[in-house]
Amino acid sequence: RLTEYLQKSRKQPVSDFFRDGLIFFSFHSEDLCSKVRANSHIHPKLDLFVAYAHDQLRAAPVLYENLNLAPAAISARAAFENYVSLSFITSRTDAAVLADRYHRFKDIEKLKGLRNSPFLDPLPEEEEKRILAANPEWVDSVSGKLVKKPHWTGIPGMSVETMVKQIGKADYYSLYRTTSSFVHASPITVNLYSSFGQLRSVSSEKQSRGMSLLIALFALETLVEYCRFFSITYDYPGYLALMTKVSELNELP
Numbered sequence: 001r002l003t004e005y006l007q008k009s010r011k012q013p014v015s016d017f018f019r020d021g022l023i024f025f026s027f028h029s030e031d032l033c034s035k036v037r038a039n040s041h042i043h044p045k046l047d048l049f050v051a052y053a054h055d056q057l058r059a060a061p062v063l064y065e066n067l068n069l070a071p072a073a074i075s076a077r078a079a080f081e082n083y084v085s086l087s088f089i090t091s092r093t094d095a096a097v098l099a100d101r102y103h104r105f106k107d108i109e110k111l112k113g114l115r116n117s118p119f120l121d122p123l124p125e126e127e128e129k130r131i132l133a134a135n136p137e138w139v140d141s142v143s144g145k146l147v148k149k150p151h152w153t154g155i156p157g158m159s160v161e162t163m164v165k166q167i168g169k170a171d172y173y174s175l176y177r178t179t180s181s182f183v184h185a186s187p188i189t190v191n192l193y194s195s196f197g198q199l200r201s202v203s204s205e206k207q208s209r210g211m212s213l214l215i216a217l218f219a220l221e222t223l224v225e226y227c228r229f230f231s232i233t234y235d236y237p238g239y240l241a242l243m244t245k246v247s248e249l250n251e252l253p
Contacts, residue, residue: 069203077179
């Protein structure tokens with residue numbers, strides 16, 4: 001019954017869009033290193049943004065076709081934050097500094113993760129000292145210890161909301177709050193699982209479609225922002241056509 005319901009619920013134009021979006025992304029992201037024409041000293045430190053976006057985009061059609069609303073919302077939130085972080089870096093005059101911090105922050109997260117894990121051994125003391133010495137942005141200058149809430153930018157008080165505002169996408173922050181409600185299992189999400197007065201574990205096609213389209217939108221925006229910053233030629237008319245298609249498909253009944 002579930003398989004039959006899912007097959008009847010899917011809209012072929014939506015599935016076709018995900019295929020076309022993935023083709024576009026895969027074609028333009030292949031062998032990116034050889035296409036970089038500007039800021040070449042930075043790009044290796046930002047390549048993860050593209051790999052992450054590609055991974056999210058590949059998940060979008062699967063989430064849509066199975067009407068996985070919560071996983072699609074969580075993925076949309078992650079794709080959005082990925083796009084915001086990249087855009088925050090590329091929008092600033094100190095992009096090289098922030099790219100380097102983003103790249104090095106992995107050691108800080110490793111240090112925190114091993115310290116807090118009840119199952120893994122912490123790093124040897126000498127290794128901890130080496131990491132802290134190499135990453136002074138996240139070390140308290142007085143105590144010499146890791147700050148309580150380190151952010152990858154190394155900027156005190158920085159948050160996703162602040163970054164969204166600084167890149168001129170303040171209107172999008174409401175989407176972040178909405179998708180975050182799924183991450184935190186908020187009771188308000190019951191409204192999106194209710195249909196005809198009943199609570200259902202399989203969402204409506206329209207709800208899952210909307211979240212899955214957001215994944216694709218932010219994944220494609222991430223690729224285009226990467227191409228813009230590194231002066232990589234891409235099919236701009238093709239990109240606009242995909243963005244137009246997102247709006248059209250979102251309006252389907």
